[in-house]
Amino acid sequence: ADMDMREGFLRVVERLAGRAASVALASHDPWLVREALLRLRAAGTPCEIELLHGLPKRRLLALAREFSVPARVYIPFGIAWRPYALGKAADNPRLLWWVVRDSVVGLLLSLRRLPGRI
Structure with missing residues (x-):
């Protein structure tokens, strides 16, 4: 029910x-x-x-x-934030933007840490 x-x-x-x-x-x-x-x-x-x-x-x-x-x-730490935000994106579309932004920033930071990178 x-x-x-x-x-x-x-x-x-x-x-x-x-x-x-x-x-x-x-x-x-x-x-x-x-x-x-x-x-x-x-x-x-x-x-x-x-x-x-x-x-x-x-x-x-x-x-x-x-x-x-x-x-x-x-x-939430790391990727733990994404499921929370995606679940609420229909109620608050700004959250979808935050998830994309945070994901891109996280990707860029991880690329900076690759061996041979400064």
């Missing part, structure tokens, strides 16, 4: 609220993170926000301050 992704996320949060030692919320949807923080806080469950480097985070960091929860930034 098709379920709304927000609804599914919040169902997981509800299952963890009051039961988990701590919950890390990994989303860039400010509305969804706020709802999750409210539910976790109401249940007394410690939590934090996890963000993917390269995606907008200003509003989410403001939420972290508002709720006094830690915010961590995940930085």
Whole structure:
């Protein structure tokens, strides 16, 4: 059955609220993170926000301050960034440009490191 992704996320949060030692919320949807923080806080469950480097985070960091929860930034290393960006390219076409740019820069840097190159 098709379920709304927000609804599914919040169902997981509800299952963890009051039961988990701590919950890390990994989303860039400010509305969804706020709802999750409210539910976790109401249940007394410690939590934090996890963000993917390269995606907008200003509003989410403001939420972290508002709720006094830690915010961590995940930085994919090397080619690990590409699957994340490609998966989000339909939502944010700029990401496709960033993937191409980063790939070209990575290729040029690797060529500079080849033996016999300066």
